[in-house]
Amino acid sequence: MSLYTTKGAITVTCNKRLTPFLEQEVKELGFVPEETFVTGVRLNGTINDCIRLNLNLRCASQVLYSLKKFEARDADDIYRELKSYPWETLLKPDGYFSITSNVLNETINNSMFANLRVKDAIVDRLREKTGKRPSTGAELSGAVVNLFWKNEQAEVFVDTSGESLARHGYRKIPGRAPMLEALAASTILASRWDRKSPFINPMCGSGTVAIEAALIATNSRPGLFRSNYGFMHLAGYNDAVYQEERGKLEKQIMAVPGLKIIATDLSEQAVSNARKNARAAGVDDLIEFKVCDFAASPVPQPGTGVVFMNPEYGLRLGEISALEETYARIGDFMKQKCGGYFGYIFTGNLDLAKKIGLKAKRRIEFYNSTLDCRLLEYELYAGTRDPRKQQAVTE
Incomplete structure (x- = not known):
């Protein structure tokens, strides 16, 4: 099963109070939001759809494709659940990935510990299945895995954006008090x-x-000014899909x-x-x-x-x-x-x-x-x- 062509849950995030304008953009692209919330919208689509969203949205921050939902009481549960996920089908064993998270759980007083357990689970799985260990770090320049964990409910995503979409990529000199x-x-x-x-x-x-x-x-869309996204570093990435979507951006300039x-x-x-x-x-x-x-x-x-x-x-x-x-x-x-x-x-x-x-x-x-x-x-x-x-x- 390819996530590039198989529909799943997509969460598009934004800064607070930008949701009405993000929802408007998503609808104009032909998508149907299934839910709106304070910091984003949810819809169904493929990772190929995520590519289109990343290149076109002006008001978004991240485009997250859901991989797995599960219950987790503590960090050991996070490790066990994620070690069972087939990361070898999604991440390159000799590539580079980062972990981001949003954690609210009484057993965790430092979200970096949760990030560490996610990283350990992925690395251990890939080492067992491929014999190789990927590189990891804080820079969002490669594949990005995101953990949302609130109380005992957890969800893990692949962040198809990487660096935040809220910065459109053209501004080289921000000034004293720049507006995002x-x-x-x-x-x-x-x-x-x-x-x-x-x-x-x-x-x-x-x-x-x-x-x-x-x-x-x-x-003129933000995708014209950016050449690196999280989706580009996933196993099975087809650059032709990205190039086709980017070509559409050029053609639609008025x-x-x-x-x-x-x-x-x-x-x-x-x-x-x-x-x-x-x-x-x-x-x-x-x-x-x-x-x-x-x-x-x-x-x-x-x-x-x-x-x-x-x-x-x-x-x-x-x-x-x-x-x-x-x-x-x-x-x-x-x-x-x-x-x-x-x-x-x-x-x-x-x-x-x-x-x-x-x-x-x-x-x-x-x-x-x-x-x-x-x-x-x-x-x-x-x-x-x-x-x-x-x-x-x-x-």
Whole structure:
């Protein structure tokens, strides 16, 4: 039985609060999620399906193919159950593999011990069956086996991704406080942007949001920027399947005539870094970069589009008193220069957001690492409208 063509349970994980956007992506690829949960979705498919998921998903972290479920009271049970699994059909005896885990069991106070027992079981099995011992280590550059163990219920997966998919692979210079690529993509998917109208990104930093906007608009997938995945190191891997899927990525890239994406920052170094990252992503010709104060950012008029800003939160980079004035100026900029657009502010400081002086139409929950954040949506009316439509925030 080949796992490449035999359907089994697939778990696609993501960071917290990204599940709605991951589910949307999975459905657009033609898969039917059977279950959604806080950090991912579950579906049925083959490892060949995992290859397609890995190359296409923007919001995911890992694509895990389930190998075995079992009960385990302690680490000895883990060893016994996994030593009985036919690893010689999945892992190369002279290859390299790593172990990752998520463990919550009262007999384990260090997940590294659970990892060690998984590794021992696999190595002992392969040595007995093949006479060879594979190399192991912490780097996720080869095959990856993942253990999920909660209380007495355990499940072991082959991690077909390896390194996290949340980093899309083009960003060489991250900047001071970078937004993870999967998060940036999710916030854009959460917006009302039609992928054709102007996308304005003041305070662009290292350019992640503007670059992800260009990639989404042109249907350029993360698999274009990465050449190593966990599935490539499994026994029976057929490179022709991967090459066919990657070829599809090239063919589905779309030209968007007249697309205007503008990214600005007050820091000349930030704009220089953003240009380099955009060049690595192959979208530098789609983004107009400019060094200027955010309030001087060009906003094409008349028309509609999106203005997206990710200002400092006052938690890592700035002081609250200084940022209060900045957030107030953001509100003035949106009211005075962005009529007809939807404005989006991504922030981890809702008290500062009140200084913007506009009432958010939507507040979409995200995390930026461990920070509780919101993507605030503002409908910015063009011309004279009922002032109650753009009332100051008082709550």
